[in-house]
Amino acid sequence: MSNLRVLVIGDDLTGSNATGALFARFGMRTMTVHGGAALPDIEALVVNLGNRHAPPQEARAAVKATIEAAGHVPLVVKRVDTTLRGNVGAETDAAIEALSVRALVVPAFPDAGRVTVGGLHLVDGVPLAQTAAARDALNPVKSSRVATILRAGTTRSITEVPLDVVEQGVEAVAGALRSDSEIVVCDATRNSHLRVIAEAAAQVSKQWLSVDSGPFGVRLAAALGIAPGDQPRPPVFAVIGSITAITADQVQETEQTLGAHYVTVTGTESPEEIVAKVSELIERDIDVVGVRTMAAALDRALAAKLPSVLAEVTRKVLTQHRIGGLYATGGDIATAITTALDTDGFVIDDEVVPLAVVGRLAGGPFNGLPFATKGGLIGDHTAAVACIERLRGST
Secondary structure (H helix, E strand, O other): OOOOOEEEEEOOHHHHHHHHHHHHHOOOOEEEEEOOOOOOOOOEEEEEOOOOOOOHHHHHHHHHHHHHHHOOOOEEEEEOOOOOOOOHHHHHHHHHHHHOOOEEEEOOEHHHOEEEEOOEEEEOOEEHHHOHHHHOOOOOOOOOEHHHHHHOOOOOOEEEEOHHHHOOOHHHHHHHHOOOOOEEEEOEOOHHHHHHHHHHHHHHOOOOEEEEOOHHHHHHHHHOOOOOOOOOOOOEEEEEOOOOHHHHHHHHHHHHHHOOEEEEEOOOOOHHHHHHHHHHHHOOOOOEEEEEEOHHHOOHHHHHHHHHHHHHHHHHHHHHOOOOEEEEEOHHHHHHHHHHOOOOEEEEEEEEEOOEEEEEEEOOOOOOOEEEEEOOOOOOOOHHHHHHHHHHOOO
C-alpha cells in the first residue's frame, strides 16, 4: 500500500522546496524531486516541474503526466508562485481535468506579506499589478485579480469568496463553497483565515485540488486528516511608544499588511486594564497584537510616565500569555521594557533596516525571546512590517 498522502506540483525549485518544508514542519516525511524522475513512496512528495516559463500547452501536459504517474493521492496541491507568475490558469485547468475535482484557490501567504482581499492579490499591501511581478521579463503579471489571472488559462466557472464571509467563520465559508463553480477563489489576510477555509472545505468535501503557494495546502491536509497539522503560532506583541508621524504610518502598514490589532493607550488607564484588552485580542488568534499611543492623547506629564506603564504591561502580557516575539519602537520604551523583564542583555542577530535590529533577550525569565527594536524616526512606512516579519521567521 502506498504511503503517498500529498502530491505537490511546483513550477520552480525554490518555491517547491519552501512548500516541502511546510509539510515537513506539519509532521510529514517529505521529499522534493525533479519532474520526470522516479517518484519515491513517501508521505508528502513535491515534484518540481521547473516549467514556470514554459508554453501553456507544455505546462498542461506536464501537470497531467505527473498526476497520472502518481496514481491515486488523497490530496493534490498545485503550488503557485506567491506573485502568481507562470501558467496558473492552464495548470489549474489541467489538474482539474486529470482529477475530476473542484479547485480551491487560496494564494495568500500572510507570513510573507501576500494577502488576497476583494479578489485582489496584494504584496506588502500593494496590488500585484503594481509590483515588480508586473515587470517580470518572462512572465509579467498583468492583473491583480486572481480570477482574471486564472481566466487567462481556463474557461471553467469561477466563484470568489470575499473576506467578510471568511471572517464570519467556518459555517459561512462552507455555505459559500457549496456553489456549483469548478473553481473557488478565497480571500485571506491571516493564517487564521487559512484554517477557517480549510476546515470549511473539509466539511463540504474530502476531494479538492488545492491551488496555493504553500500555507493553505498544509492546512487543508490537516483539516482533511491527511497531515498531523500545526499549532497556531503565538502572536508577536508590538509595543508602540513613539508618537511620531513616521511611526503612525508604520503602525497603519502593520494593520493593513499583517492584520495587526492594537489597544490604544491614553496614559490614564491602569496596566491591568490595558492587559485585559490585550488578552481579548490574543484570544482571537490574531497574529500581531500590541499597544500604541496617540500623540493627541498625551500631555507632557502622561508622556513622562508612559515608558514605565508600557513596560509593566509588557511584563504582564508575557507572563500571562505565550508570545512568539516582542517588537518595541522608541528608545526609552525599549530600555524600560528590558529593565522590567529583568534581562541580562540583548543578543543582536541582525540589522533589519538601518538602526533597527533583531535579536533575543538574554537571561532572566524570558531568556531567548525574539526581540526587535527600532527608533521612532527610523525607516520608511514598511520598517515595522519588516521587523515583525523577521520576528515571525524566528519562531
